[in-house]
Amino acid sequence: MKLEMRDQPGQLVAALQPISAVGGNIIAVIHQRETPAATETLDVQIVLELPEGRLEKLLELLREQGVNVVRIGEERLLYECTMIMIGHLMHTDLSDTVDRIDTTGSAEVTELSLVMPAISSPSSARITIRSTTRDEMKRAIRILRSVAEQKHLLIIEPLEDA
Amino acid sequence: MRIAILGFGSVGRGIARAILAKNLDITVTGLADSRSGIIDPAGIDLAAALAKKENGGPCGGPDVGPADVVAKADYDVLVEVTPTNVDDGEPALGHIRGALGRHKHVVTSNKGPIALAYPELRDLAAANGVFLKYEATVCGAIPLIHAMQEGLAGNTISRLYGVFNGTCNYILTRMAEDSLTYEQALAEARELGYAEADPTYDVEGIDAGVKLVILANTILDMRTALDDVERTGITLLTPEALRLAEDQDCTIRLIGEIVPEAGVLRVSPRLVAKAHPLVVEGTLNAVTVETDLAGDLTFIGKGAGSVETASAVIGDLLYIRDRHVQGS
Numbered sequence: 001m002k003l004e005m006r007d008q009p010g011q012l013v014a015a016l017q018p019i020s021a022v023g024g025n026i027i028a029v030i031h032q033r034e035t036p037a038a039t040e041t042l043d044v045q046i047v048l049e050l051p052e053g054r055l056e057k058l059l060e061l062l063r064e065q066g067v068n069v070v071r072i073g074e075e076r077l078l079y080e081c082t083m084i085m086i087g088h089l090m091h092t093d094l095s096d097t098v099d100r101i102d103t104t105g106s107a108e109v110t111e112l113s114l115v116m117p118a119i120s121s122p123s124s125a126r127i128t129i130r131s132t133t134r135d136e137m138k139r140a141i142r143i144l145r146s147v148a149e150q151k152h153l154l155i156i157e158p159l160e161d162a
Numbered sequence: 163m164r165i166a167i168l169g170f171g172s173v174g175r176g177i178a179r180a181i182l183a184k185n186l187d188i189t190v191t192g193l194a195d196s197r198s199g200i201i202d203p204a205g206i207d208l209a210a211a212l213a214k215k216e217n218g219g220p221c222g223g224p225d226v227g228p229a230d231v232v233a234k235a236d237y238d239v240l241v242e243v244t245p246t247n248v249d250d251g252e253p254a255l256g257h258i259r260g261a262l263g264r265h266k267h268v269v270t271s272n273k274g275p276i277a278l279a280y281p282e283l284r285d286l287a288a289a290n291g292v293f294l295k296y297e298a299t300v301c302g303a304i305p306l307i308h309a310m311q312e313g314l315a316g317n318t319i320s321r322l323y324g325v326f327n328g329t330c331n332y333i334l335t336r337m338a339e340d341s342l343t344y345e346q347a348l349a350e351a352r353e354l355g356y357a358e359a360d361p362t363y364d365v366e367g368i369d370a371g372v373k374l375v376i377l378a379n380t381i382l383d384m385r386t387a388l389d390d391v392e393r394t395g396i397t398l399l400t401p402e403a404l405r406l407a408e409d410q411d412c413t414i415r416l417i418g419e420i421v422p423e424a425g426v427l428r429v430s431p432r433l434v435a436k437a438h439p440l441v442v443e444g445t446l447n448a449v450t451v452e453t454d455l456a457g458d459l460t461f462i463g464k465g466a467g468s469v470e471t472a473s474a475v476i477g478d479l480l481y482i483r484d485r486h487v488q489g490s
Contacts, residue, residue, distance in 0.1 A: 084403045115402040124402035154398045158433040
């Protein structure tokens with residue numbers, strides 16, 4: 001998101017504090033002094049991760065600090081879920097398994113580690129899926145479950161939700 | 163208090179040893195194993211019965227059977243600790259009905275009758291003005307049922323999950339520790355007496371599933387059967403899968419889970435952070451209960467074993483004695 005704040009000492013810290021207060025995670029802060037000298041404000045771009053549903057609260061807190069939010073950028077993939085698959089992963093077309101998640105458009109496989117101990121024995125893989133919302137993650141897991149059933153793979157899901 | 167014991171295997175002998183070792187004010191007036199039985203209103207010599215059994219003999223005479231003990235012995239509480247039959251609960255189910263019908267309290271460690279026929283048995287006990295207690299059916303020594311029925315009374319339980327099978331937990335612990343294959347870890351568990359010759363009941367998640375059914379039906383007001391439990395065992399797990407989990411500071415445990423509102427009953431291997439309180443070693447059991455008032459509670463303890471399971475039975479016996487049995 002792009003923020004506009006008064007160009008005074010302590011203002012940047014005041015703008016960042018509410019982010020951690022709502023459980024957000026700051027990924028990058030871009031601070032450019034290119035604004036016209038006539039204005040007394042400072043533009044700052046912040047890349048951050050927020051738990052679902054906290055954006056409104058953050059905007060409210062920022063307003064209280066006297067910070068204007070100029071622009072809110074696009075949502076990225078915020079939910080992550082790591083699972084383990086066991087079975088004949090290559091023989092059952094691993095790239096198709098991955099595609100079935102990726103073609104949803106809202107969730108994607110971002111990491112895959114594969115161990116194949118011997119040609120005839122089952123292989124094991126750790127798969128990480130990311131999605132924009134919790135519901136999309138649930139949908140991706142449902143898809144993976146049905147693919148696993150079809151291909152006789154064992155899926156080991158995490159104890160806790162994404 | 164006078165009790166009759168059906169079943170003189172690991173649990174039955176554990177109870178006998180505890181009664182001998184401690185001054186519990188319990189007299190055993192009836193005793194039966196699968197081949198024999200004794201009825202003695204004056205009190206059975208438990209030390210002698212234990213000695214006979216440990217020399218490979220029957221505990222009593224061949225002319226007395228379990229049904230005779232149930233129908234004829236003079237007792238306040240029937241202690242039914244025979245092996246579990248998950249198909250029809252028999253012969254334990256019939257014996258429990260018989261005792262309740264005689265206005266006798268029943269304490270059991272037998273999962274079959276409780277999982278299959280709890281509503282009927284509860285009503286029968288109530289109609290006869292007696293208690294039916296079954297703490298030992300779930301997680302051995304952990305007083306989970308008592309905690310949920312008494313200590314957490316008034317709480318709404320939103321989720322309950324944990325390690326309900328010590329055999330599987332031992333196998334998974336060993337696979338993670340020393341990169342053993344499933345077969346190697348199972349063989350080791352058998353050698354140590356943690357796994358049966360036919361391990362299906364444990365490793366396919368049936369045992370854990372039956373425990374979920376018992377908790378669901380007796381405490382969470384659900385009406386479920388073993389077939390309602392979505393069940394995946396641990397037989398297909400690989401050492402590589404455990405290593406992939408380890409790379410993320412996680413491990414794999416066979417987790418039984420109930421989410422009452424969603425109607426979820428599930429037993430499956432799950433990825434769990436190694437720092438999670440449910441990640442217990444060896445044959446231990448661990449259960450987390452999520453409640454609205456008390457927050458989350460985790461119970462950890464021995465889920466099986468002779469004296470450990472006897473502890474749960476004795477807890478039930480003394481509960482009944484303190485609340486009901488007169489003139490014992």
